[in-house]
Amino acid sequence: MAEALAKPLSARTRYCGVLGHPIHHSASPAMQNAGLGALGLDWRYLAFDVPPAELGVALAGAKAMRFLGLNLTVPHKLLAFDLVDARDPSAETWGAVNTIRCEVQAADGAWRPLREFDVPPAGPIRAQGFNTDAEALAQALREDLGLPLAGQSVLLLGAGGAGRTAALKLASEGVARLWLLNRTTDKAAAVAREIEQRHPTVSVRLGRPEADVDLVLNATSLGLKPEDPLPLAPAVLDLRRATAVYDMIYRPAETPLLRAARAAGCRTANGLGMLLYQGAKALEIWSGQPAPVVAMRAALEANVYGAP
Numbered sequence: 001m002a003e004a005l006a007k008p009l010s011a012r013t014r015y016c017g018v019l020g021h022p023i024h025h026s027a028s029p030a031m032q033n034a035g036l037g038a039l040g041l042d043w044r045y046l047a048f049d050v051p052p053a054e055l056g057v058a059l060a061g062a063k064a065m066r067f068l069g070l071n072l073t074v075p076h077k078l079l080a081f082d083l084v085d086a087r088d089p090s091a092e093t094w095g096a097v098n099t100i101r102c103e104v105q106a107a108d109g110a111w112r113p114l115r116e117f118d119v120p121p122a123g124p125i126r127a128q129g130f131n132t133d134a135e136a137l138a139q140a141l142r143e144d145l146g147l148p149l150a151g152q153s154v155l156l157l158g159a160g161g162a163g164r165t166a167a168l169k170l171a172s173e174g175v176a177r178l179w180l181l182n183r184t185t186d187k188a189a190a191v192a193r194e195i196e197q198r199h200p201t202v203s204v205r206l207g208r209p210e211a212d213v214d215l216v217l218n219a220t221s222l223g224l225k226p227e228d229p230l231p232l233a234p235a236v237l238d239l240r241r242a243t244a245v246y247d248m249i250y251r252p253a254e255t256p257l258l259r260a261a262r263a264a265g266c267r268t269a270n271g272l273g274m275l276l277y278q279g280a281k282a283l284e285i286w287s288g289q290p291a292p293v294v295a296m297r298a299a300l301e302a303n304v305y306g307a308p
């Protein structure tokens with residue numbers, strides 16, 4: 001569908017993209033190019049495998065080549081926080097950057113998105129960082145699992161970039177109890193301290209839950225590879241004590257954790273909804289237009305589940 005709607009490439013075509021390492025698994029190009037096609041924009045969205053040590057060079061190159069914007073995926077979201085030239089409040093709030101908009105300083109001194117100019121003025125270019133992951137996760141949990149979040153008990157697995165953002169977002173949504181579990185305990189402890197400071201009404205604990213939970217949320221990368229162990233050992237929590245399980249992973253579409261959760265009678269959802277909503281918001285930031293969510297979801301589902 002994206003190819004059918006896309007304008008032919010020419011010297012006027014503008015570019016966005018995603019930087020990650022690895023990147024070959026990403027469904028973002030399929031989703032974003034469908035969105036660009038549906039909006040009728042002469043833009044393309046490309047994927048680049050950029051090792052962390054070269055992220056700064058890659059960002060400088062994207063600015064020099066007048067990219068309209070970028071997404072950042074594993075392992076760049078925390079690094080990018082320190083590399084961007086300016087940060088939107090969403091990036092400051094969640095402490096990570098997954099979206100960049102390239103902006104040019106116009107003659108009046110104001111920073112304007114590059115999309116506003118067919119031929120950008122000669123002024124300096126800056127990368128402004130945003131975070132669209134946190135809102136996307138909350139929206140996906142509500143829509144896909146019917147969870148209100150406020151007042152809920154949650155076991156969160158993982159304290160990397162996505163885990164930290166998820167923990168802070170869940171706390172800001174007013175979950176009642178949050179258990180944090182991570183291979184590197186110090187990282188979970190640092191997130192717990194941050195929540196205690198910013199959201200003192202949330203009960204936050206490290207380790208296994210001593211009560212039943214409304215939600216188990218996997219924000220580790222365990223499940224991406226077929227040989228991975230479960231991110232949650234049955235000895236830590238029997239899944240029959242959980243109402244719902246969300247796995248941020250969307251490829252494979254059903255991880256061993258989600259399969260076990262379904263067998264235990266839990267409501268389940270994979271990370272497709274989160275990917276969709278973070279991408280839709282990013283496209284709105286770049287284009288200044290409402291995202292064509294229906295076209296983006298259809299392309300994403302075809303990419304992840306196969307053509308219907």
Ligand SMILES: NC(=O)c1ccc[n+]([C@@H]2O[C@H](COP(=O)([O-])OP(=O)(O)OC[C@H]3O[C@@H](n4cnc5c(N)ncnc54)[C@H](OP(=O)(O)O)[C@@H]3O)[C@@H](O)[C@H]2O)c1
Pocket residue numbers: 073074075077133157158159160161162163182183184185187218219220221222224248249250271272274275276278
């Ligand atoms: N659906 C979406 O839109 C979306 C958005 C963001 C992220 N994600 C997914 O969420 C996952 C995490 O992303 P991230 O950005 O947080 O990555 P990250 O910063 O690299 O964090 C990885 C997390 O997984 C844990 N982990 C990795 N290998 C492990 C192992 N062998 N045993 C136990 N724990 C292990 C890490 O524990 P340590 O701290 O001990 O290293 C850490 O908690 C990825 O699968 C990513 O694809 C999905």
